[in-house]
Amino acid sequence: MFIQPAAKVFWTRLIAALVILLGATMMWLQPLKAAQAEVNQDRHSLGFAQNVYEVKLGEKINVSLLLKGKDRNEDVTTVAEIFTFNQRIAKSYDHGVIEGINPGTTYLYGNYHNTIYDTAIAEVRVVGEPPEDLELKFDSDEYSMVPEEPVEFRVTAKGKDGVVKDVTGDVMLTSDHFHVVSFYGHDNIYEIFSDIPGEATITALYHGKLAIAKVTSYKQNLKLKLDSEEYSLLAGERLDIQLTATHPNGRTEVIGPGRIQYSFTDNPDVAWVNKITGELIAFGPGEATVTVKYRDFTASAKVYVYPKK
Missing domain, CATH: 2.60.40.1080 (Immunoglobulin-like)
Known part of the structure; x- marks a missing residue:
């Protein structure tokens, strides 16, 4: 293909300009990459002092959340947000206090400065045998209800000191027939709810102890x-x-x-x-x-x- 002399000069100059521009860009990027590498090297990360925490049933432990830097670690436990994924296995309190509620494994999360740093994650294992002197029970051995009419309930625990404590919000609840009986909780109000008539057995687990109650949902015949x-x-x-x-x-x-x-x-x-x-x-x-x-x-x-x- 024949190229006019004027066009040939134009394309030659354009290619030369692009080569010069590319070289200048690479020279400008080198200091930026170096600065970024230095920032990454000094960047802080958030992490718990341990990857796995083990707590016994009914006992409390303290966890530590650290802001890890290049030269030192800063303990931010008291000013960070620390919480467990399943509060019915391990319950979290202020200042990094964790209590073992029921046997099992859950995860612990830590946030600092509204997610400026990555969320820290650790595993929490609740172990141990149920206290022999703990009594757990529903406020009734049997509940009667009709479909779509919720009934409020409570679960209490009595320790060896004789003190009775309401633990409804901490127990793990199950029903052997969830269509007959299911659970609903809001604003410290806990209810059993029925979709269809029938019978079901409900259980509550707390510190490894089990409470059982029977629920009968009668056919709606008002x-x-x-x-x-x-x-x-x-x-x-x-x-x-x-x-x-x-x-x-x-x-x-x-x-x-x-x-x-x-x-x-x-x-x-x-x-x-x-x-x-x-x-x-x-x-x-x-x-x-x-x-x-x-x-x-x-x-x-x-x-x-x-x-x-």
Whole structure:
């Protein structure tokens, strides 16, 4: 291919300029690489004093978190954030204190200065035999409930000194039928919850000791009733009414206005129920039957409205 003399000169000069630019860039990068290497050499790293910590059941140990530099290590345990992955195996406290709660293995994490440094990780092993003088139990040996109606529970531990301690938040909970009974905890409130009727055995493990309880979830068969079978009002009057549910296990519960699903009247010109406020409202003289619904169950009452005198 024939190249014009002017074009040949242009390409020659362009290639020469690129070679010079590349050389200058390499010369500029050399000091930068050297500085980066020096920074990396002086860079601090975060790490625990040990890769593995072993703690006995019911005992506490102190761990140390170090900021490791080229020439020295700085102990930052008291100002760092240290926590365990599974608090029901090993519980973490302030200033690097770890307590063995249940047998098993979990991980310990340490953060310093909001992740400026890499997170430190260590293994925590909880070992030892359960204390013979420790008594662990649920607040009931048997629980009765119905699906979708949670029941609160607690677990307590009694030591050789006779002191009873609430350990609900520290125990490891299991259910042999999680569809029948599962667990839910929030804001120091712990509940068992049921999706379907049936029976289940629940267990709580603490310091190697086991507590057992039986749970029976009955088929939902509520009996609803209003606080009266008949109401008498004057036109324009309002009356607060109360809806009560009786569960299969005999437990009674007042159903607040906000939980009423809907209300119905066969004569809206006479009376109806405001499901938001729970008020029975009389409009004009006559008779009406009002019905309220909660879940799949209903309760009805007769309403007589008289004219104002």
